[in-house]
Amino acid sequence: MASKGRRAAEPGGPEEHWNETVLKEVSKEQIGFIAEGLFKELWARCGKEVAVDQVSLMIAEVQFSRGFDLLYKVHDNDAALTEFRKCLSIRESILGKDHRDTGKTYCFVGHALREKREYDDAVGQYRSALRILVALLGKDHNHTKDVISCIDDVLKAKGLPDNDVSDYLTTLLSSMEHKRNGDGFGEEGNFDMAVAEYKKALIIEVIPEAKYHPDTGEIYSKIGACLARQGELKRACVEYGNALSIFAVTLGSDHADTKEALKNIQNLPALMIR
Template identity: 25%
Template sequence: MAFYIGEMKKVRNSFFEAYKDGDYKKAIVLGNKLLQIYAENDDCDCIEYAVDMSNLAMVFDRLQLYPQAEKYYKQAAELKKRCGGESLSYADTLNNLAIVYNQTNRQTEALRLHRKVLEIREAKLGREHADFLHSLYHIGNTYELLGEYDKAIDYHAMALRNNTFSTLELADVHGALARAYEAKGNYKKAIYYYEICLDLIEKARGCDTFYYMMNVLTLASVCEKAGLLDLAVEYCEKAVEIRRRLMSEEHLDFINSLNSLAALCCKDGQYDRALEVHREVLEIVERMLGKEHIFYADALSNLSVDYGGKKEFKKALALSKKALQRKKELLGEEDPQIAACHMAMGTLYESMGKAEEALQCYEAAEALRSTIADGRNTAYADTLTAIGKLYEGQEAYDEAERFVRKALEVRKSCGDEKSGMYLWCLHLLAEIERRQEDFDAAVGHCRQAAEIAKERFGAEHPRYATALEKLGLME
């Protein structure tokens, strides 16, 4: 017996050392060996066996091997309850199992377990204990995944009522509150909580971490949604500089960050700054990959957009044509990226007031995109919408209506009838019908858009408010 216990202690220590060192494969081997020792000595019906089984489940959990983690968590929980009742150790294993359920999109099961954990922890620890507050946080996360954002906010707010969390844990809770408010469309509060989250991360770890950087990028995105484009640019620039310090400038993620910053600058009308950033991208791509790489052609397209924003159409058009030619050489005439080039050039011609040339470009894109998945793709719908909008601008309302209706049909065939672009198309169709003095049809489509916006985004979301405003203008 002494040898058996001594061997188990030695294997268990090695297991924890491997887990601590991040050698999870070795930890799994040792964890299984530990369970085997129990079995060989006919000692599998004890609390110690359940604890070691739960520890092995944590390794599978860390590796995102959720079926194996679930299996061992379940067995460990059953044995812990049988041996020790609804103990705190039992609650800990249920908590881990609930998180696995959340990771595998089984939120209803997760919520049931998290509520049970909350009940046990309240009874044994009280409502002020950190573990009880953690359970509130996990329930809030589960409600967020279920799309019940008001309940998520309530539980996260309850979790914050005590100061027992560490600084990083407080950052996580504030970040969760921010996500819930963002999902509801309350961008003001989302920004408020994201900024607190960033302050807490900075206090705990400093600014030069990927965790801090990713939250800065998220905050930039929320500012963009809120229409605070100058602030979005500021945060995006901050994230780019952090990424510049953390990794090579020739890393693909760094190039993507530069492109995101330039796109925000364009959206905010900062075309000179966008041009500066895109030139840096072009220089990096040329140095790293050469002019024959597809990314070089992408960089030319982005520069074309910048010059178009600056109304320097001659330069913009030359770059757009060069990008199109380069992509044809690299990808062939039928590649979907060729259609994207035609669309970009069409947008440029439209900005120049050259409707005929714009239509030719859009039709070239339509011909390519109509062949993808038998025309059941949102890119094809985008092209149809662009053509419809072009005809609407030329007061050719019958043709405009035909293309917009077709775009809506394509989006339905793709299961895209609750997207923001579907709503935009409905409003465009309503405007075309209004111009044709078909007011009943226009009101009907605005009502349809409002119903979809309410169902998709909720009654408090700005998109629903916008849909109601458009409906009010039509009625």
């Protein structure tokens, strides 16, 4: 029985979420003393989903700061990587894969992997960051150049000759340009041209280490979507299958992109009988 003057937390309510979810990941000092009041106010005014998303982003900021300190002050690369990945999971889920904060987090996951000398995985994270920065800031922005420099350094640390590193970066940037062109044609409803550009974007596959990356999977998924819109459902199934295999390897079976690729394949039979 609740003591007098203190109301028991409502099951499934804001107090329970705060105590059982938020405070198990971060302390009041880390998230800020006013955060609880803001969270409960949002819950009351805007609903649970908005409140939970906003407090989750606050948690992600704490996780990012912890990761930064662990990486550069404590030099505990494994613990830093854990914090950055938790932060990334939240930001990807709420902000999306194209948000600048998500890109920043990809970059720091890459930094932690680089310190661990897991160079292939580090390049993969830098690629994800680069895609976002090129789209938002352009190839010539200093932040974009910094990520290009990180990829350059990691590839050289792997032992790639300068010419191979240069070819990798040129091919990667060209692939990104074709993908953006494909997106533009797709938005206009010009699916033939979109598919042509996406297929040019697959030039990245000439680099053996570059095929199995979520961005390559996304290109296949976009080709599949264009073909499905054109009624080319069997061809669409093949492309969705290519996307699914890449997402499953790089992201795991429980990731939203993997599940979406599987759902796209499962939905095709319904389209075929219309």
